Amino acid sequence: MVKCLAIINEPPMHPRSWSGAARFLFGELRDNGTLVDALDVRMSKLEDRLFRLRNFRMPMDAWKEAYHVDPRFFRRQTEIVRDKIAAFGDGFDAVLQCGAYYRVSDTTDRPCFTYQDGTIVTRIAAGNIGLPATSPEMRACVSWENDLYRDLRGFFTFSGWLADKVMKDFGVPHSKIVVAGCGLNFDPLPAVVTQRNLAPRFLIVGRDFKRKGGYILLDAFRIVRKQLRDAQLVIIGPELRDLPDGVECLGFLGRERHEDVERLENEYQRASIYVLPSLYEPFGISLLEAMAHGLPCIGIRDFAMPEIIAERETGLLVERGDANSLAKAMIELASSPDMGTAFGLAGRKRLEQQFTWKAVARRMADAMTTMSR
Secondary structure, X not given: OOOEEEEEOOOOOOOOHHHHHHHXXXXXXXXXXXXXXXXXXXXXXXXXXXXXXXXXXXXXXHHHHHXXXXXXXXXXXXXXXXXXXXXXXXXXXXXXXXXOOOOHHHOOOOOEEEEEOOOHHHHHHHOOOOOOOOOHHHHHHHHHHHHHHHOOOEEEEOOHHHHHHHHHHHOOOHHHEEEOOOOOOOOOOOOOOOOOOOOOEEEEEOOOOOOOOHHHHHHHHHHHHHHOOOOEEEEEOOOOOOOOOOEEEXXXXXXXXXXXXXXXXXXXXXXXXXXXXXXOOOOOHHHHHHHHOOOOEEEEOOOOHHHHOOEOOOEEEEOOOOHXXXXXXXXXXXXXXXXXXXXXXXXXXXXXXXXXXXXXXXXXXXXXXXXXX
């Protein structure tokens, strides 16, 4: 079996790193004998601030975008990777990088792999960018990823949707791509509540409210509320004010504080339907969390969501950006509690069978062993 060194620009085992996925993935890779170590390749806070200042512009969305797609930032990250790998020494056969912020293949002669849920081109196609798609900054970032993917030994994707996009957008051959999948970012699995509130209680979790389709959800909820006067909507993640009747915003609940974890768990248990109408969502890990709690899910018929939600088996799918069809789906599920319960139980079973980090780690280990020969 291949011995792998992992690269990530966050604390590898922190509960929030990579939306919580890093520590579960690395833990399973270590348990199956693949992972030697995971290296944190963040630059210093001072250097990071300097890169932010170098990209200053207004409006704020453009500033954030320019910082995140700056090839100078990527090249500096790659230098740090080179130094960290050199300091680590020998004892590994391959390198797995999380994301596209560095070109590990420039730093070692060992086979290099990446694991991703999306690419810059999928973000551009969804309109989830703060700069014009034709701007020099965006073109430079596309070029960076193109060069990165060309030199990799293998590309692990969260979904079949991304696998197809990587082949189409970057010309990566099918033989280099493995749909590794994704797992649930907490353990152990929670108990499933089969007797939910009589009043429909919708839930959405996500800090980037606009990208998660939050404002479309609010429009849809206004329609729902006219027909179902006791309907409730709970929002976890952003800080919002002046919300419509029936809407409650709890702000951010992190994984580091025990009381926040308990509150989040409680809200999943109290909810009756989970809703995620994202405008851009390459995977949708919060859907797995909802399925773990036996919640029926409403998502969109785009990105990887049709691979997660089995339509009319574990939930409903609607068109992206369509508040009316979203409201219709919300009313249908809320008006049919028996259907919602059946969807929720089927979703929990689907999660247990298809979305585990143990299975992801095994697919990666097998593929890296085969592709490193």
